[in-house]
Amino acid sequence: MSNNKIIRFENLKKGFPEGNRIRHVLNGVSIGFDEGKFTALLGPSGSGKSTLLNLACGIEEPDAGDVYIKDVAITQLTDHDRTLFRRDNIGFIFQFFNLIPTLTVLENIILPQELAGKKRRDIESAAIELLDKVGLADRRDTFPDRLSGGEQQRVAICRALAHDPWLVLADEPTGNLDSKTGVIVMDLLLKLTSEAGKTLIMATHSPQVVTLADRVFRVQSSTLVEDVEHVPAARPQFIEDA
Amino acid sequence: MIEPTSTSLWPLLMTSMRRATRRPFQYVLFVLGVALGVAMMVSVDLANGSATKAFQLSTDAITGRATHRLVSGPGGIDQELYVQLRRELGYTNSAPLVDGYVNIPEFGDQPFRLFGVDPFAEPPFRSYLGGVGAGDGGPGQFNPNALTTFLSEPNSLFVLSSLAAENGIPLGGEITLDRAGEMTTVTIAGLLDPQDESNQRALSGIVFADISTAQEILRMQGKLTTIDLIIEDEADQAAIEAILPDGVRLENTAASSNAIQQMTAAFELNLTALSLLALLVGMFLIYNTVTFSVVQRRPMFAILRCLGVTGGQLFQLILVEAVILSLLGSLIGLVLGVILGRSLIVLITQTINSFYFVVNVRSVIVDPWSLGKGVFFGVAAALIASFFPALEAYRTTPGSGLRRSTLESKVEGLLPKLFGAWIILCAIGAGLLALPGRNLIVAFAGLFAILIGFALVTPPVTVTLMNWAVRPMNALFGAIGRMAPRDITRSLSRTSVAIAALMTAVSVIVGVSIMIGSFRGTVVQWLDQTLQADIFISPTSATANRVEGSLNPEVVSALTEWEGVTASSTARVVQVFSPQFDRPITVAGVNGDVSQGQRPYAWLPDGWDHDDVWNALATGDGVILSEPLVLREELSYPPEPITLETNQGAVDFPVVAVMYDYSSDQGMIWMGSDNYQAKWNDTEISTIALFIDENGNPDDMVDDMRRTFAGRQDLVINSNRSLRETSIDIFDQTFAITSALRLLATIVAFIGVLSALMSLQLERKRELGVLRATGMTLRQMWQLSFLETGLMGLVAGLIAIPTGFVLAWVLIYVINVRSFGWTLQMDLQPAYFLQALAVALVAALLAAIYPSFKLGQMIIASAIRSD
Incomplete structure (x- = not known):
């Protein structure tokens, strides 16, 4: 495999115990991802899409194989170093938003940076700017439980981007939203990541989203198979007021 | 018409059992809460009961079938009165006795009762001399040779066979009797071997001598301590009373024994109240665990409701679970209680011997009644603590997926009511304490009302303090500092119960410490004032605080x-x-x-x-x-x-x-x-x-x-300084049991906090997983855990200070006065309050270690997946 890929999986294996046997979700996956591109991962539920994303950001460890990000084998790092690496380089968007309920919208967004020791006054304005871009600047002091699902996911997108990571991982970000809200959220995510030239890897079920991806992979029989016939569609007009 | 169908809880219980195997920790905590509370109660009850039983048995053994006895003042009864009774009145249902306390170094530290008897007058009263063996006649066999030796040889003694064997003294061996420092060497002429256990126990604190030997050893020549009588009709009684000289009176044996036992009633009630406190703290723990188990199962309950399970069945399920677990906890508590009782009996006996009457307790008597009481209270406490969570389960509707947030908003709505409850309970408590009279149970009821009131005000106070804490915590610790107080408020239904449990235990520490400190200070001052002589001399005594015999x-x-x-x-x-x-x-x-x-x-x-x-x-x-x-x-x-x-x-x-x-x-x-x-x-x-x-x-x-x-003569000769030191040592020894009980209450509270933290962190697993995924390091997560528990401990400590002060005030000015009649000067020292804060903080922080360690092992991805 070419070493110029920004993210590389090398012979990655991962299984989960089910009763007395192990169910192998990924069995020797070797693949690379390009910088600044949007890659979609397709596959039925339980096929291993989320596991792949979890392995990519180091919140799960493989049974075998390695994950290289910018030539750093994150699978070889200690838990502490992996956490720091993730904090500095990766933004993660979950299907269920997963905002911290005891923090306000703004506090949720700046949390990764605060954890990294940055002063609030130094990071607040950029976060508010991001909030403004997703149309939630006036809700910055609101707690998550007062927001709708779509609003919560927009905040989650801001949180994933606020510390300016070059890699964004999204695990079915619209899976828990109605279709209309899903489109709005997806537009925002694509706009913000592509504008900033970030690498985006997204697990999704949505055929519409897949059409927009630069590359598409299917998780099949515990391996990744690229849809070589895939041609990215033109991106729709982004919502102006988002 | 639809006929009601019979329903079974069994399928529901199956789900509970499966859950118990998957999440045993919560159930273990429930069982532990019950077990510790029951253990404390049972241990105190058994220790108190054993002391009482030992006293009763020895009294019964001595009293035998006597209905009355003649007693007199300190000089004793002239033995001529006995002669007069037998000769003039022809009253043969009478037996002379001489008794007093001696130490027998060969038999250990406990005091023994030396009992001088006339073997020929004994048979109508007591039968144990019929079971004297000489080692060759076999146990329980009467041996006439032993009795001859007993009567004819001076300084001969009968002792319990097992007592002699335990201490390696053979028949014919010699032991030393120490009576007020005067030593007499005596020979064991016979071994008593009663066949039933209660007589074995009763005689284990008594040694028997011929009446003249006892008179000599106890320096009572020509005198008797009592003359036992069996009086069957009033005419006999009148005839006996008619010949009594001044200073000798006829008393009813049952009434006098009861009067002596009443002496320790207040002391025992105080210990029982302290042990009930542990059960109260244990109830917080049970409440917390059951609430958690209900909240966690709400989605499942909603599904079950859809499938036709009634609210009543869910209510029953929770209570049946509580009964099963509390029975298990109670049984463990009984075992622990018996073990603990063995330690407590030593402490209780020391106090009774020092302040009340001499009792020789050799072992814990396991009274089935005490054990039954322990199980009853254990199950009852669990049922009371489970009632409200069971009601929550009952209210589950098929459509509701009531989650924690709903419960928390309910708790939020309760805050003003809890504040009101505090005021009402304190007013009730104060009213009960102000009632005239010396009723101790009413006073304790008042004390408990106040204590529960303060426990109920814990949630609103916690919310206020945590709101205040956000800003300074943010300034000190950044985002994590901001999250910690908010996490506590957000999970108030759980955190406040843990804080209340810890607060109660710590307030007991503060209250009892202030009481003991004040008591000690008052006694030290009193000793300083009253002991002005330079040297004090008394004969050695069988007990620490009382003088037996004379110089x-x-x-x-x-x-x-x-x-x-x-x-x-x-x-x-x-x-x-x-x-x-x-x-x-x-x-x-x-x-x-x-x-x-x-x-x-x-x-x-x-x-x-x-x-x-x-x-x-x-x-x-x-x-x-x-x-x-x-x-x-x-x-x-x-x-x-x-x-x-x-x-x-x-x-x-x-x-x-x-x-x-x-x-x-x-x-x-x-x-x-x-x-x-x-x-x-x-x-x-x-x-x-x-x-x-x-x-x-x-x-x-x-x-x-x-x-x-x-x-x-073996004398206790003390300089002024050493007598004061000895007096304070006796004081400290007396309160050793209180310290032991305080420590146990704290352990129960510690487990309460641990349980709450474990539950909280289990609930927040996903949230913590997200935090870890978004860049929170393990160290930062530990920091968050410690900040949260530290704050919980701090709040518990802060509320425990006024609560402890109120508790101390009630203990000093009401309970103590009613129990013992002592006026004490309250001595408030900052150390007591600092100790409260320190204990609360340390207990809370220690409780955070295990849950944090467990969190450190979590797999972030599966934590995020968890619901």
């Missing part, structure tokens, strides 16, 4: 004439019957005051001073009462004359003062020694206090005296 007259004269001794003061301390109070009271006949005028008085007649009081004592014009006697007997001021049974019959003694006294909660009376000797015809001296030349060195003099009297 040899030669020893007394040698001491008073000792070179360098400028003055002396003697006291004869005895038990005298008061017909007015229908119980014995300690009377001290004294010939001077060891306080040299510094003694504090609770009451003096108008215009009187110390000298007036002691002049009145010296001339026989009055007596001094101790404050506990006045309070215990609810005497008014100025007290009316006190009636005591003397050798001249019942005599009224005018009262000239009431003194503070902390040596006995049963009350005491002081009178001039001449007055005492004249009324009881007793010239013995129990203790002597010496004042020495100002150039003399008391320690050197004490050493000289010890050397001089070695081999004559």
Whole structure:
């Protein structure tokens, strides 16, 4: 495999115990991802899409194989170093938003940076700017439980981007939203990541989203198979007021 | 019409059992909460019961079938009265007895009762002499040779076979009897081998001698302690009463034994109340665990409701779970209670022997009633604590997926009501405490009402304090500091219960510490004021705090004439019957005051001073009462004359003062020694206090005296300093049991906090997973855990300070006065409050270690997946 890929999986294996046997979700996956591109991962539920994303950001460890990000084998790092690496380089968007309920919208967004020791006054304005871009600047002091699902996911997108990571991982970000809200959220995510030239890897079920991806992979029989016939569609007009 | 169908809980219980195997920790905590609460209750109950039972058994063994007995004052009954009874009245249902306490170094530290009997008069009363074996006749076989030896050989003794065997003394072997420091070597002439266990137990604290041997050892030549009687009709009673000389009275054996046991009632009730506190703290723990288990299962309950399970069945399910788990917890608690009871019995016996009566307790008697009570209270506590969570389960509707957030908003709505409940419960508590009279149970009910009130106000106070804490915590610790107080508020239904449990335990520590500290301070001051003599001498005693026996007259004269001794003061301390109070009271006949005028008085007649009081004592014009006697007997001021049974019959003694006294909660009376000797015809001296030349060195003099009297009479010779130290040691020993119970209550609370944290972190697993995924390091997560628990501990400590103060106030000014009749000066020291904060903080922080460790092991991805 070419070493110029920004993210590389090398012979990655991962299984989960089910009763007395192990169910192998990924069995020797070797693949690379390009910088600044949007890659979609397709596959039925339980096929291993989320596991792949979890392995990519180091919140799960493989049974075998390695994950290289910018030539750093994150699978070889200690838990502490992996956490720091993730904090500095990766933004993660979950299907269920997963905002911290005891923090306000703004506090949720700046949390990764605060954890990294940055002063609030130094990071607040950029976060508010991001909030403004997703149309939630006036809700910055609101707690998550007062927001709708779509609003919560927009905040989650801001949180994933606020510390300016070059890699964004999204695990079915619209899976828990109605279709209309899903489109709005997806537009925002694509706009913000592509504008900033970030690498985006997204697990999704949505055929519409897949059409927009630069590359598409299917998780099949515990391996990744690229849809070589895939041609990215033109991106729709982004919502102006988002 | 739809017929109601019979329903079974079994399928629901199956789900519970599966859950228990998957999440055993929560159930373990429930069981532990019950087990510890029950263990404390049972241990105190068993220890109290064992002491009472031991006393009862020994009393029963001694009383036998006697219905009445003749008793007299300290000088004893002239044995001629016995002769008169038998010869003149022909009353054969009578047996003479001489008894007193001795130490037997070969048999360990506990005091033994030396019981002098006439074997020929015994059969109608007691049968144990029929079971005397000599080692060759086999157990339980009467051996006439042993009885012959017993009667014909002086200084022969019968002891329990197992007691001799335990201590390696064979039949015919010698042991030493130490009576007030005077040693007598005696031979074991026979071994008693009763076949039933209760007699075995009863006789384990008694040794038997022929009456003349006992008279000699106890220095009661020609005297008897009692004459036992079996009186079957009133005519016999009247005939006996007609020949009684002054100072001898006929008493009912059952009534007198009961009166003695009543002495320890308040002491035992105090211990029981303290043990119930542990159960109360345990209830918080149970409530927390059950609430958690209900909230966690709400989605499943909603599904079950859709499938046709009724709310009532869910209610039953929770209560049945509570019963099963509490039964398991209670059984473990019983085992722990028996083990713990073995330690407590030593402490309780020490206190009873020091302050009340002599009892020899060799083992914990496992009373099925105590065990049953423990199980009942364990299950009842669990059911009460589970009731509200069960109600939550009952209210589950098929459509509701009521989650934590709903519960939390309910708790939020409850906050003003909880504040109101605090005010109402405190008012009820204060009302109960203000009720006139000396009822201790009412006082404890008031105390518990206040304590529960403070526990209920914990959630609103926590919310207020946490709101205040956000800003400074943010400034100090950044985002994590901001999250910690908010996390506590957000999970108030769980955190506040844990805080309340910890607060209750810590407030008990504060309250009891202030009470003990104040008590200690008061006693130290009282000792400083009253003990002004330089050297104090008394005979060795079977117990730490009371004087048995008397000093040899030669020893007394040698001491008073000792070179360098400028003055002396003697006291004869005895038990005298008061017909007015229908119980014995300690009377001290004294010939001077060891306080040299510094003694504090609770009451003096108008215009009187110390000298007036002691002049009145010296001339026989009055007596001094101790404050506990006045309070215990609810005497008014100025007290009316006190009636005591003397050798001249019942005599009224005018009262000239009431003194503070902390040596006995049963009350005491002081009178001039001449007055005492004249009324009881007793010239013995129990203790002597010496004042020495100002150039003399008391320690050197004490050493000289010890050397001089070695081999004559074993004396307790103390300098002023060492007597104070000894007194404080006895005080500390008395409160050792309280410290043990305090520690146990704290352990229960600690487990409560641990349980709450484990539950919380289990609930927040996903949230914490997200935090880890978004860049929170393991160290930061530990920091968050510790900040949260630290804050919880801090809040518990802060609320425990006023609660502990109120508790101390009630203990000092109400409970203590009603229980023991002592006036104490409250001594508030910052250390008590700092200790509260420290204990709460440390307990909470320690409780965070295991949950944090577990979190450290979590797989972030699966935590995020978890629901």
